[in-house]
Every structure is written in structure tokens, then in C-alpha cells.
Amino acid sequence: MFFGFLSRYPQIAAGEVIRESMPWVPSLGINFSFLLDGLSLSFVLIITLIGAAVFLYAGAYMKAYAQSGRFYIYIGIFMTSMLGLVLSDNMLLMFMFWELTGISSFLLIGFNHHKESARKSALQALLVTGGGGLAMLAGIILLYRVTGSFEISSFYDMNGTITAHALYPAIVVLMLIGAFTKSAQFPFHFWLPNAMEAPTPVSAYLHSATMVKAGVYLIARMNHEIGGTSLWQDTVLVTGAVTMLFSALLAFKQTDLKKLLAYSTLSVLGTLVMLLGIGSKLAIKAFFIYLIAHSLYKGTLFLVAGTLDHETGTRDVAKLGGLRKLMPVTTFTAALASLSMMGIIPLVGFIGKETVYKSILELEYWGIFLITVAVFANAFVVMVTLLVGFKPFWGKTMPTPRQAHEAPLKMLLGPGLLAVLGLLFGLFPDFFIGTMLEQSAQSILSETLSLKIAIWEGFNLVLLLSFVTLLLGGALYLIRGKMLGRVQTMSFPAVFRPSAWYEETMRGLLSFARQQTRFVQNGYLRNYMIVVIVTTVALASFALYRSAGQISIAPDFSITFYEGALAFIILVSTLLLITSTSRLKSIVSLGVLGFSIGIIFVIYGAPDLGLTTFAIETLNVILFVLVLYRLPGFLKLSRSSNRGRDAVIALCVGVLMTLMVLFASSFELSSGLKQYFAETSVPAGNGRNVVNVILVDFRAIDTLGEITVLAIAALGVVALLKLKPDGRE
Amino acid sequence: MYSIILATASRYLLLLLLMFSVFLLFRGHNEPGGGFVGGLVAAAAYALYFIANGIEAARTIVRFDPLRIIAVGLLMAITSTLPSLVAGERFMTAVWFDTGIPLIGKVGTPLLFDLGVYFLVLGITLTIIFSLAEEDRS
Numbered sequence: 008m009f010f011g012f013l014s015r016y017p018q019i020a021a022g023e024v025i026r027e028s029m030p031w032v033p034s035l036g037i038n039f040s041f042l043l044d045g046l047s048l049s050f051v052l053i054i055t056l057i058g059a060a061v062f063l064y065a066g067a068y069m070k071a072y073a074q075s076g077r078f079y080i081y082i083g084i085f086m087t088s089m090l091g092l093v094l095s096d097n098m099l100l101m102f103m104f105w106e107l108t109g110i111s112s113f114l115l116i117g118f119n120h121h122k123e124s125a126r127k128s129a130l131q132a133l134l135v136t137g138g139g140g141l142a143m144l145a146g147i148i149l150l151y152r153v154t155g156s157f158e159i160s161s162f163y164d165m166n167g168t169i170t171a172h173a174l175y176p177a178i179v180v181l182m183l184i185g186a187f188t189k190s191a192q193f194p195f196h197f198w199l200p201n202a203m204e205a206p207t208p209v210s211a212y213l214h215s216a217t218m219v220k221a222g223v224y225l226i227a228r229m230n231h232e233i234g235g236t237s238l239w240q241d242t243v244l245v246t247g248a249v250t251m252l253f254s255a256l257l258a259f260k261q262t263d264l265k266k267l268l269a270y271s272t273l274s275v276l277g278t279l280v281m282l283l284g285i286g287s288k289l290a291i292k293a294f295f296i297y298l299i300a301h302s303l304y305k306g307t308l309f310l311v312a313g314t315l316d317h318e319t320g321t322r323d324v325a326k327l328g329g330l331r332k333l334m335p336v337t338t339f340t341a342a343l344a345s346l347s348m349m350g351i352i353p354l355v356g357f358i359g360k361e362t363v364y365k366s367i368l369e370l371e372y373w374g375i376f377l378i379t380v381a382v383f384a385n386a387f388v389v390m391v392t393l394l395v396g397f398k399p400f401w402g403k404t405m406p407t408p409r410q411a412h413e414a415p416l417k418m419l420l421g422p423g424l425l426a427v428l429g430l431l432f433g434l435f436p437d438f439f440i441g442t443m444l445e446q447s448a449q450s451i452l453s454e455t456l457s458l459k460i461a462i463w464e465g466f467n468l469v470l471l472l473s474f475v476t477l478l479l480g481g482a483l484y485l486i487r488g489k490m491l492g493r494v495q496t497m498s499f500p501a502v503f504r505p506s507a508w509y510e511e512t513m514r515g516l517l518s519f520a521r522q523q524t525r526f527v528q529n530g531y532l533r534n535y536m537i538v539v540i541v542t543t544v545a546l547a548s549f550a551l552y553r554s555a556g557q558i559s560i561a562p563d564f565s566i567t568f569y570e571g572a573l574a575f576i577i578l579v580s581t582l583l584l585i586t587s588t589s590r591l592k593s594i595v596s597l598g599v600l601g602f603s604i605g606i607i608f609v610i611y612g613a614p615d616l617g618l619t620t621f622a623i624e625t626l627n628v629i630l631f632v633l634v635l636y637r638l639p640g641f642l643k644l645s646r647s648s649n650r651g652r653d654a655v656i657a658l659c660v661g662v663l664m665t666l667m668v669l670f671a672s673s674f675e676l677s678s679g680l681k682q683y684f685a686e687t688s689v690p691a692g693n694g695r696n697v698v699n700v701i702l703v704d705f706r707a708i709d710t711l712g713e714i715t716v717l718a719i720a721a722l723g724v725v726a727l728l729k730l731k732p733d734g735r736e
Numbered sequence: 737m738y739s740i741i742l743a744t745a746s747r748y749l750l751l752l753l754l755m756f757s758v759f760l761l762f763r764g765h766n767e768p769g770g771g772f773v774g775g776l777v778a779a780a781a782y783a784l785y786f787i788a789n790g791i792e793a794a795r796t797i798v799r800f801d802p803l804r805i806i807a808v809g810l811l812m813a814i815t816s817t818l819p820s821l822v823a824g825e826r827f828m829t830a831v832w833f834d835t836g837i838p839l840i841g842k843v844g845t846p847l848l849f850d851l852g853v854y855f856l857v858l859g860i861t862l863t864i865i866f867s868l869a870e871e872d873r874s
Binding site for chain 1: 760764768769770772773776777779780783787803806807809810813814817846849850852853856857859860861863864865867868869870
């Protein structure tokens with residue numbers, strides 16, 4: 008796959024844009040449209056290259072896991088959706104892939120699902136990025152309202168229209184929330200270090216090289232279309248800078264290899280976002296170099312951390328040391344990647360950092376301030392690198408939980424390849440990323456620019472800054488040992504920690520849900536019924552009231568003898584029903600009531616209904632009797648006040664039903680349905696019983712639905728009766 | 737509460753009622769009746785038998801697990817919707833075959849559908865009755 012996309016390189020390098028489209032939901036403007044330009048291609052190449060290395064690595068690393076099959080499925084889903092994300096030209100399509108990456112990330116973080124912390128972190132990542140995704144969706148829809156299209160390529164010349172629109176600030180804020188949550192920018196950064204619960208190949212792939220860059224990609228992609236204003240640039244710049252510094256500081260007190268790397272990843276993501284916020288040509292150039300460099304070295308280091316974990320049984324830096332003799336290849340790989348990460352000549356990381364510094368220095372107002380911040384943050388990154396890339400291998404040998412030895416070939420190949428590429432990119436930058444850079448930059452800025460990229464630009468301020476960074480980083484490393492104990496006991500008050508906000512929100516949400524459940528789902532059948540009935544009565548009587556004038560009550564008072572007798576029976580049995588003090592008596596009177604109603608149906612020409620009523624009443628009585636055995640003696644369960652309330656409700660229902668019947672009979676419905684069914688029943692349905700033909704032929708799908716519901720209800724009865732809480736059948 | 741009169745009578749009544757229920761089912765297309773009522777009557781027949789002879793006897797005579805009867809009924813009803821697709825018509829359009837045999841006449845998918853309803857209703861009612869009855873004993 009990597010090579011497949013690589014073959015497109017010359018085309019893209021020549022400035023072409025490949026676009027494929029296929030309608031999906033044309034009525035909503037959703038198409039399967041894909042776009043391959045410089046920006047997408049550089050992301051695609053990163054995704055496929057790191058992906059290949061990670062797959063290779065995982066082949067050996069995941070052997071110990073029981074469900075490694077799932078792992079490959081999840082990571083395959085992830086890779087597909089990530090590719091879809093950076094290739095799609097349609098905003099909604101992109102959103103779909105965006106969410107898919109979130110879901111596969113959720114599954115992968117929670118891969119060790121028997122661990123509570125893994126489940127919790129997975130949920131946290133899902134909620135944070137999912138929430139951001141929703142904001143982004145809202146932004147996309149607003150953007151659609153402004154532009155009338157979901158196609159990114161059609162926004163290309165609309166920057167003026169969009170930025171001038173009243174909805175513009177909302178679009179920017181919503182889109183950026185989406186991007187910031189995904190790329191773990193402050194104050195949404197906390198999910199990323201927690202996501203380190205995932206197996207290491209996942210951390211290397213999703214949470215450093217690819218998925219977390221999706222937000223960065225979105226900002227880069229949208230930069231031309233909706234960027235260019237001070238609102239956009241400043242927000243991006245400030246957020247990036249804050250994340251860069253803040254997460255670098257937080258890295259100080261970590262001892263876990265992966266957490267250390269995670270915080271440094273955060274810092275780099277912040278840098279990338281900040282560069283986009285600066286938005287100058289040089290900054291964009293720095294953005295790309297840094298992006299590629301980071302993917303290469305961070306992927307490598309994560310894999311190395313995984314190897315260490317795998318071979319020694321611990322990820323605590325304090326417990327690792329002197330492994331270089333035991334693991335020579337890993338040592339070499341780690342050293343190469345670390346040098347790149349620290350920005351030491353001649354690796355690609357050096358070029359990355361140099362250009363970053365240079366582009367910051369270009370800034371007029373913020374320059375001095377930002378460069379201090381950047382140097383400081385990078386010094387912390389250097390410290391992290393020393394801890395992860397060198398400390399485990401050099402110095403005193405430490406006893407490890409497992410006897411350390413060199414990793415299997417598969418686990419060396421992946422990271423080794425990435426590390427060597429980092430060196431090659433650094434040595435021959437023009438050859439590898441020179442032309443690519445121009446095209447990519449063009450996608451962001453839409454200006455053609457020719458950028459020279461070189462490793463050595465002579466002694467200047469930037470080089471000096473690099474030295475300062477290294478020295479500072481080394482110093483930090485040295486004082487860390489003494490400070491660590493003190494720093495670790497320090498923690499911010501909860502108000503200043505976004506993760507605490509998250510916890511609070513979750514807790515609030517849960518308790519709100521609980522209260523709501525207690526209120527709505529109170530477990531009393533009669534309360535549910537009261538709610539249903541009262542709602543029905545209220546709505547129906549409102550509708551009746553609105554058309555009250557149309558009721559013409561002209562009932563026919565001529566009643567026959569048996570009608571009168573029936574009415575008498577019904578009244579007496581009702582009276583018995585509500586006053587009886589024995590269950591059996593109530594049930595029998597209920598049965599009498601039902602049969603009388605059945606007779607009414609028969610008299611008024613609905614034999615089908617009558618027949619069915621008889622059958623149902625019979626069975627009803629049987630069922631009631633069966634239930635009766637099990638109930639305690641007749642008790643007055645409800646207080647008299649409750650009974651009064653129930654009586655009022657019952658009366659309301661009765662009055663309403665009477666009114667509705669009167670209302671219905673005062674109109675002759677002229678829908679033509681009656682006639683239609685009567686006429687077509689025999690020729691089309693082959694039956695003279697209209698009711699039945701309607702049931703099984705004309706309206707068969709309704710019946711099908713009803714009987715399905717019935718079947719499910721029966722299952723429910725079985726479940727309720729047969730399954731006891733203690734598992735006894 | 738065993739009554740020898742009821743127990744004896746229920747054996748014959750069961751047969752009669754079942755026949756009546758089938759009669760209702762087939763009659764349903766032209767006269768009052770149909771699968772729903774038919775199913776209820778059949779269920780009532782078994783219920784009577786159960787009251788007279790007890791739950792074990794009733795279960796033996798039903799022979800199938802009522803839940804299976806539900807499944808069969810639902811399956812029949814759904815199957816009846818398929819021939820229209822094969823015939824290239826719209827979903828759930830009734831398909832009729834004229835068998836030409838007197839007394840039977842035309843046979844169509846609605847019949848199958850109604851049969852499905854019959855079994856489903858029978859199954860559901862029996863499920864509920866049997867579950868409740870077994871609950872009593874335990």
C-alpha cells in the first residue's frame with residue numbers, strides 16, 4: 008500500500024491533484040469523493056509507512072495476547088478509516104472516517120478490557136474526542152449553510168465569503184474544538200497520556216504517529232478555506248503554544264516510559280498546531296518537516312519502549328539501565344531516534360527543530376516570548392529523550408523483572424527501518440521531502456512556493472538556540488533525579504486540572520441520570536399507567552376542545568329491551584368490581600363486563616370483534632385465576648387518597664371516550680376507504696370478510712408488526728417468570 | 737381440585753374446540769373468524785384441558801414447546817411475504833394459486849399468513865399460561 012501511494016509521488020510532485028468521486032446520498036450532497044494532493048499524500052505516506060512497521064512489530068509483540076486476532080481487525084479498521092480521513096474530499100465523509108478512527112481507538116485502548124483502568128481510559132478518549140467530533144459536525148453543517156456544499160475542494164475560492172459571514176466565528180470555534188480534542192490540545196490533552204493503556208504498537212501508531220495528527224490535519228486542511236483571520240490564527244497559535252509548554256512541564260514528573268513519550272508527543276502536537284497558527288511560509292515548511300520527523304522518531308521510540316517492556320517486564324525508567332550489551336540493536340535504534348528527537352545533526356529532527364525556531368523568530372510581536380517558550384519546551388523534550396532513549400541502555404546494569412535479551416527480528420525491523428529513514432531524510436532532505444514539501448505547502452496556503460531545505464545553514468542564532476536547548480535539556484535531566492520526589496508530591500489544585508473537570512462532569516452526568524431514572528422509572532406500574540393515561544387524556548381533550556363546536560349531539564334514545572338489560576348488567580358488574588373485597592369476585596365481574604361488551608359488538612354488527620372479545624375474556628379469566636393462586640390475600644394496597652385520585656382519572660377517561668365516540672359518530676367519514684375495501688375485498692383479496700382481508704392482505708404488514716411485538720412480549724413474560732435473580736430456574 | 741367429569745369431558749371438548757378453531761381459521765376469509773380468533777380458541781381448548789388434567793398432562797398433549805410454536809408462527813407469517821418477491825411484485829403482495837379442486841378452491845399467501853397468526857397467538861397464550869402454571873407449583 009505504501010508503495011502504491013508512493014508511485015503517485017511523481018504525479019503529485021508535479022503539482023497534479025487527483026480527485027475521484029462517486030455519489031452516495033446525492034440529495035444531501037454527500038459523496039464518496041476523494042482527493043489526493045500534497046497534503047493528503049504526505050499524511051498517507053506517513054500512515055502507510057508507520058502502519059507497515061507497526062504491523063510487522065505487532066506480529067511478534069502481540070503473540071502473548073490471547074485475542075490478537077481482534078487486534079489486527081481493530082487496527083485494520085483504524086488504518087482504513089485514517090486513510091479515508093485524510094483522503095476524503097467531502098466533509099461529511101471525512102467526519103464519518105473521523106468518528107471511525109475514534110471508535111477503533113476506543114476499542115484499541117480498551118484492548119486489555121479486563122483492566123478497569125484500560126476501560127476507563129478508553130471511555131475517556133472516546134467521550135472527549137467524540138464530543139469534539141460532534142462540535143465538528145455542527146461546524147460542518149454551519150459551513151454547509153454558508154457555502155451550500157460539503158466538498159472541500161469547492162470551498163477553495165470561497166475564503167472571502169466564508170470569513171465575512173455572520174456564522175464564521177461559530178464555524179471556527181466548532182471546527183477547532185473538533186481538531187483540538189482529536190489532537191489532544193490543551194485543555195483536552197488529558198486523554199492522551201491515559202490512552203497509553205493500549206498495547207504499545209497502538210500507542211506508537213494511533214497515539215503518536217497518526218490519529219492524534221488528524222486534528223492537525225484538519226487545521227491544515229481548513230487553513231486555506233476558513234483561516235487567514237486573526238480569530239483563527241491567534242486561537243490556533245495560542246492553544247498550540249500553551250499545549251507545547253504545559254505538556255512539556257508535565258512530562259517532568261513521569262516515570263513510565265510510555266507516559267513520558269506521551270507527554271512529549273503532546274508537546275510536539277502543540278508545536279505543530281502553533282506552527283499552523285503562525286501560518287507563514289517558513290512555518291508551514293517547518294510544520295511538514297517536523298510532522299514527518301516526529302512520526303519517524305516517535306514511532307520508533309514507542310516501539311523501542313514496547314520492546315523494553317516486552318523483554319524486561321517493566322516500563323519504569325528508574326528500574327532500567329545498562330541494557331546496551333544485552334540489546335545492542337535496540338540500543339542503536341533508540342539512539343538514532345533519540346538523536347533525531349533531540350534535534351542533533353545530521354538527523355531529520357535537527358532540520359525540523361531548526362526550521363521551527365527560524366519560523367518563530369520571524370514573528371514580529373510574539374517572537375521573543377514564543378522562542379523562549381519553545382526552547383524551554385524543547386529542553387524538556389530533550390530530557391524525556393535522554394530518559395527514554397539513553398538511560399535504559401547506558402550506565403549501571405539494573406536488575407529487571409524478566410531476564411532481558413535482544414528482541415526477535417520482527418520487533419527490530421520495524422523501528423530500525425523508521426530510525427534509519429530518519430537518518431536518511433536528514434542527510435538528503437532535498438531528495439526525500441523537498442518537492443513533496445512544496446506541493447503540501449501549496450495545499451495549505453494555496454500559493455506556489457519554492458522552499459529550499461538543507462541540513463547545514465551555517466552558524467547563526469538558530470544553531471545557538473539549538474545548543475541552548477540541548478544544554479538546558481541535559482541540565483534538566485541531571486536535576487530531575489533530585490527534584491523528582493518533591494515534584495511528584497506536588498499537584499495542581501483540582502480547579503486547574505482539565506481532567507478533574509472531566510471527572511466532575513462525568514459524575515454530575517451520572518448522578519443526574521440516576522435522579523432522572525428514579526423520577527421517571529420509579530418501578531410502580533400504576534405510576535407509569537397514570538402518566539400514560541393522563542397524557543393521553545390531556546392531549547385528546549385538547550384536540551377535542553379545539554373542535555368542540557363541531558360536535559352535534561343527537562343521540563338516538565330509542566333503546567331495545569336487550570340493550571337496556573345489557574347496560575344494566577354492565578353497570579352492576581362495574582359496581583361490583585370496584586367495591587368487591589375479594590379478588591375472585593372482581594375477576595368474575597370483570598369477565599362479565601367483558602362478555603357484555605362482546606355482546607354489544609355482536610349486536611352492532613361487528614361479529615369479528617365480538618368473537619375475539621369472547622375468546623380473550625375467557626383466557627383473561629383463566630390467566631387471572633392462575634395469577635390469583637400466587638397472590639397474598641386481598642389487601643387494600645392503596646390508600647383512600649390514591650383511590651380517589653384513581654377514580655378521578657378513570658372518570659376522566661370515561662368521559663373523554665364518550666365524547667370521542669360522540670364526536671366520531673357526528674361525522675360521516677368520507678375517506679372512501681370503507682367503500683374501497685368493501686369493493687375490492689373479493690376481487691383483490693379473494694375473501695368476503697372485509698375485516699379479515701384487511702388484516703391478512705391489505706394491511707398485512709401492520710399485522711406482521713403486531714404479531715412480532717406479541718412474540719417479543721411472550722418472551723418477556725417467560726423471562727420475567729422463569730429467570731430469578733438468584734439464577735434459579 | 738380434580739373432577740373426573742371435567743377431565744373426561746375435556747378430552748372430547750379439546751378435540752371439538754380444536755376443530756372449531758381450525759374451522760374459524762379457514763372460515764375467516766369469508767365469514768367472521770380468522771387466525772387470531774382461531775388461535776385464541778385453540779389456546780382456550782388447551783387451557784381447559786390443563787385446568788381439568790393439570791400442567792404435565794397439558795404439556796404432554798401440546799407436545800411442542802410453546803415458544804417453538806411462536807417461532808413457527810412468526811416464520812410462517814414472514815415466509816408468506818416472500819413469494820411476492822419471487823414473483824417480481826411489490827413486497828407482501830398476495831399471491832394466489834387456483835388449485836381447481838372444489839371445496840379448497842384458491843390457495844394464497846394470505847392463508848399462510850393467517851396460519852402464522854394462528855400459531856403465534858396459540859403459542860403466546862400457551863407460553864403465558866404454562867409459565868404461570870409452573871410458577872404455581874414451584
